[in-house]
Amino acid sequence: MTALHAPDLTRRLAEAMSAARYCDTPPNVIAETKRSILDWLGSALAGSLEPPARLAQQVVASFGASDEATVFSAARSSAAGAALANGVASHILELDDIHKSSTIHGAAPIIPAALAVAEREHSNGQSFLLAVTLGYETALRIGEAVNPDHYRFWHPTGTAATFGAAVAAGSLLGLDATQLLDALGTAGTQAAGLWEFNADGAMSKHLHPGKAAFNGVLAADLAAAGFTGATRILEGERGFFRAMGRRFDATRVTDGLGENWKISENCYKMHSCCGHTHSAIDVALELRPLARSSDISAIEIETYGPGYEIVKEMNPRTPYSGKFSLAYCVGAALIDGRVGLEQFSQERFGPNGVCHAAIAALVQRTRVVVAEDLTAKYPGAWPTRITIRLTDGTVLRGASDFPRGNPENPVTTEDLEAKFVALVAPRFGNDIAQRGVTLVRDIETCIDIAFLFRDLAPNAVMRVVALS
Numbered sequence: 001m002t003a004l005h006a007p008d009l010t011r012r013l014a015e016a017m018s019a020a021r022y023c024d025t026p027p028n029v030i031a032e033t034k035r036s037i038l039d040w041l042g043s044a045l046a047g048s049l050e051p052p053a054r055l056a057q058q059v060v061a062s063f064g065a066s067d068e069a070t071v072f073s074a075a076r077s078s079a080a081g082a083a084l085a086n087g088v089a090s091h092i093l094e095l096d097d098i099h100k101s102s103t104i105h106g107a108a109p110i111i112p113a114a115l116a117v118a119e120r121e122h123s124n125g126q127s128f129l130l131a132v133t134l135g136y137e138t139a140l141r142i143g144e145a146v147n148p149d150h151y152r153f154w155h156p157t158g159t160a161a162t163f164g165a166a167v168a169a170g171s172l173l174g175l176d177a178t179q180l181l182d183a184l185g186t187a188g189t190q191a192a193g194l195w196e197f198n199a200d201g202a203m204s205k206h207l208h209p210g211k212a213a214f215n216g217v218l219a220a221d222l223a224a225a226g227f228t229g230a231t232r233i234l235e236g237e238r239g240f241f242r243a244m245g246r247r248f249d250a251t252r253v254t255d256g257l258g259e260n261w262k263i264s265e266n267c268y269k270m271h272s273c274c275g276h277t278h279s280a281i282d283v284a285l286e287l288r289p290l291a292r293s294s295d296i297s298a299i300e301i302e303t304y305g306p307g308y309e310i311v312k313e314m315n316p317r318t319p320y321s322g323k324f325s326l327a328y329c330v331g332a333a334l335i336d337g338r339v340g341l342e343q344f345s346q347e348r349f350g351p352n353g354v355c356h357a358a359i360a361a362l363v364q365r366t367r368v369v370v371a372e373d374l375t376a377k378y379p380g381a382w383p384t385r386i387t388i389r390l391t392d393g394t395v396l397r398g399a400s401d402f403p404r405g406n407p408e409n410p411v412t413t414e415d416l417e418a419k420f421v422a423l424v425a426p427r428f429g430n431d432i433a434q435r436g437v438t439l440v441r442d443i444e445t446c447i448d449i450a451f452l453f454r455d456l457a458p459n460a461v462m463r464v465v466a467l468s
Helices: 009-019 027-047 051-062 079-090 107-121 125-146 160-173 177-188 195-199 204-224 275-290 305-311 326-336 357-364 372-377 413-428 430-441 456-467
Strands: 296-303 366-370 384-390 395-400
Touching: 009 125, 009 160, 009 177, 027 079, 027 107, 027 125, 027 413, 027 430, 051 079, 051 204, 079 107, 079 204, 107 125, 107 160, 107 204, 125 160, 160 177, 160 204, 177 204, 195 204, 275 296, 275 305, 275 326, 275 384, 275 395, 296 305, 296 326, 305 326, 305 366, 305 372, 326 357, 326 366, 357 366, 366 372, 413 430, 430 456
Parallel strands: 296 366
Antiparallel strands: 296 384, 384 395
């Protein structure tokens, strides 16, 4: 549909988000928000030690000293600086959450913005939970409105999620509807994130959520100060919808608003790679017991078009490009029985491609194709079909529409807690890991968020230094 069919859409969204209250939010929605925060915290803490995060932390430190907010594994910073640094860290390991219909990683841009402002403003746990929930609600709905056409050039985690970060920050500042409308206008004019980084394996993908978080805090702070923004930033003649794709459906922003909470559709990643590989990895793991890798003569992976464009690399030369290679990820699943961080170690890749001999052999026997019927299911489903041919003539087949960790193929909170501990304990110690689990379990009882996460990162850094 066109923007002309949705007059005052941005204003209606701002009014709904500013009127939301914690006491009116369903308990199951709050429970999902807590799961999302726990899942994010593991990726953010573990990612904070990675080289791109360290670079972001150095740059943030150059902005000037401030004690406003926590920067994991680094010195404290201004709220905007902390949002930037923690947003970058959150997206590095490719283990942060994803929402299918919008193709947005919601946690990485939204929760760092919310945490930074909550710390600065000394907000309580309930206010923080509401802000995160509303940030997801905003980002995922706007992402759905422009997806999948938008996805060809734009990374929605950097674009649509900027609106979510602004609403999360604005909620904690207590912005009224008019102020929140200004914040949305300022957020939209900053929304960016191009896929061209994938051609070089550049660090831009990590920057997208960090900058979205930073821009969200900036937009909310400016609105609180009286800085005005476009009032029709979504639906206007030169607004977000028209600029960001040829096709969009503005009704997705308000359909079921206040009834169908988008965070309840959140998906959790159980493999350390691009989400477009996960359905195929799950199928490969199911078929693995039926065939030895040495008996495999050919593999055909059918996938959907928009996902194929992101994961079509057939001979990755770096760990990062390996995370965006459907052929490599399926090969690793068949050889190793898992696709975790260790499957993307530096020694597995080189200038000529995959160095792991067994996986390289499978990659050479793999064909990846786009199936139109699977493309038709996207983005509501992220489907795959796999055919494995064995040397004795046996043919193995498997298919899946939804990766493990999706609401249609769910994981338990205990699974997410185990994932968190597995990420955090080896890097920061079991005490920090267990403390992280506990503080998220009880976060709604927190009186002041400023003191909840403050000691996690410094203690973690000291422990890493002591163990090194």
